[in-house]
Amino acid sequence: MYKKLFFLSLFLAGLFPSQTTALNLISDAVYYDGYASPVSDPVPSGLIRLANTRYARKLTDTELNSFKAKIAMRVTIGALCDNYDRLGSVYLAMVPKNQPTYALSDTNVKRIEVGRYITPFMNKNRSPVEVPYTYDLSNLYNVFHDATLRSAYDLYMELDVFGVPYAAQTQVSGCTGRIDVFSGTLTFFSTDAGAAPTGYNTMVPMLNYSKLNNYNSTDVTGETVRIVTFNLPNPITDARFFVISTPHGANAGGEEYIRRQNYTYIDDVQVLTYTPGGISCEPYRVYNTQGNGIYGATPKTFAEWTSWNNWCPGNAVPIRGFTLPAMTAGNHTLKHTIPTAVFNQQQGEVYLSVYMQSKSNTALDVKDIKTVDVNIYPNPTSDFVNIRSKAEVASIALFSIEGRKLIETYRENRIDLSGYTAGVYFLNIVLKDGTSFKHKIIKK
Incomplete structure (x- = not known):
């Protein structure tokens, strides 16, 4: 019933007119x-x-050819025997051509997260018993129609939702002894009405549901910087990056409940700044049919919601991004950081996915994609700044805010700022694997 009403509402809104392909x-x-x-x-x-939590479905050539310029993806999650808020994702998987099946661990499969969602607290005995999520994936049109890509890979869509039944087994009537947690449906709609195909003919995964925290690297509170280095054999235009991230940690003072700014850099230039959350969760209350401590018994004001929430149970996670007009051939660095993240009691993490699309006259063969986490602590500091990474430190240079080099150390994992006045400085950090990036430091 709810699916039918939703699809009807799409048509009435003019989003998907009569010439829509489903x-x-x-x-x-x-x-x-x-x-x-x-x-x-x-x-x-x-x-x-692929697992208890994930199914995959191969797209046939006929199905791929049927996609039109404007593409919407619909995920519908049904309530079974998990009554808590859980994470789910949709992935595009590129599997070597004519390989009859594959496993999650198959390193020959290239995978990109194209959508993420949070399930509501649902009791299967109360209506509504399913929740819908919608995404605009028009950027996938050229990927689905790319003849070169399709000659090398079979394209699969994967629908994932993680759940556990233990609370529901005692709290939800009819769930005793059951381990089925959710049902999942994945549907695409596309139309040419009011849309034209984009020219983005390449797609490259950078980070895929990667966990970011600071307690796996150091027991000292510090800032974790996620670094991705990659090489472009050829220059590209209109490089478009897609970013999906959610902070987690339900402990006291956990990352779920504290809104923090995120920063993304390309080659030390800040290209994206955002703070998760910032919306009211009231529109999704209807799907939260199991009592819970997030929604409570009465509605909250917009100010109450936005004072703490990073995401809403029952809502799709925003897909953020940025576009660079041109990128040169050669080595590049993507840096993502959440400077004020604490990961209190060494719990929680941020799940981060990034992929890139671009326009190119040749197949985009991005090479040497490497990921490393660098911990920089303490910041602010009164004296030493320490650097910890799996890749050893080659050099650390300290620069004034005006860009003047003040000091440089070699083959040491710390640098001394005690002799400098309070203010803002920049470190240029070079690792022995060749990774190089800049980072702002505050001297107390």
């Missing part, structure tokens, strides 16, 4: 306890069960 890839697939051994229940026809 493509249902996954229908009411049942997901199971993410911590349990792989289930042996029958797999729905045409699907691959």
Whole structure:
């Protein structure tokens, strides 16, 4: 009933007129306890069960050819025996051509997260029993139609939702002893009305559901910087980056409940700044049919929601991004940092995904993609700044805010600022693997 009403509303809103193509890839697939051994229940026809938490479906040539310029993706999650808020994602998987099946661990498969969502607190015995999520994925048009890509890879869509049934087994009638947690449906809609195909003919994964925290590297509170280095064999134009991130940690003072600014840099130039959250969760209250401490018993004001929430149970996670008019051939560095993140009690993390599209006259063969985390602490500092990384430090140079080099150390993982006045400085950090980046430091 809710699906039908939603689809009707799309048509009435003029988003998808009568010439819309609908493509249902996954229908009411049942997901199971993410911590349990792989289930042996029958797999729905045409699907691959990659794990209790994920199904994959291959796109046929006919289906790929049917995509039009404006593309919407619809995820529908149904309530079974998990009544908590959980994470789910949709991935585009590029599998070597004519490989009959694959596993999550297959290193020959290239995977890109194209959508993320948070399930509501749902009781399967109360209506509504499903929640919809919608995404604009028009940027995938050229990917789906790319003949060169399709000659090398089969394209699959993966629908993932992690769940566990333990609370529901005692709190939800009819869930005793059950390990089925959610159902999932994945559908695409596309139309040419009011849209034209984009020229983005290449796609490259940079980070895929990568965990960012600061407690795996150091027991001293410090700032974690996620660095991705990559090489472009050829120059590109209109390099478009897509960023998906969510902070997690439900402990006291956890990252879920404190809104913090995120910064993304390309080659030491700040290109994206955002703070998760900033919206009211009231529109999603209707889907939260299980009592919980997030929504409570009464509505909250906009100010109350935006004072602390990073995301809403029952809502799709925003896809953020930025575009660079041109990028030269050669080495480049992407840096993502959340300077004020604490990860209190050494708990929680930020899940970060980044991929890039561009326009290129040749196939975009990005090479040497490497990822490293660098911990920089303390910041602010009264004296020493320490650098910790799996890649050893080659050099650290300290610059004034005017750009004048003040001091440089070699083969040491710290630098002394005690002799300088209070203010803002910049470190130029070079690792032995060749990674180089700048970072702002405050001297107390």
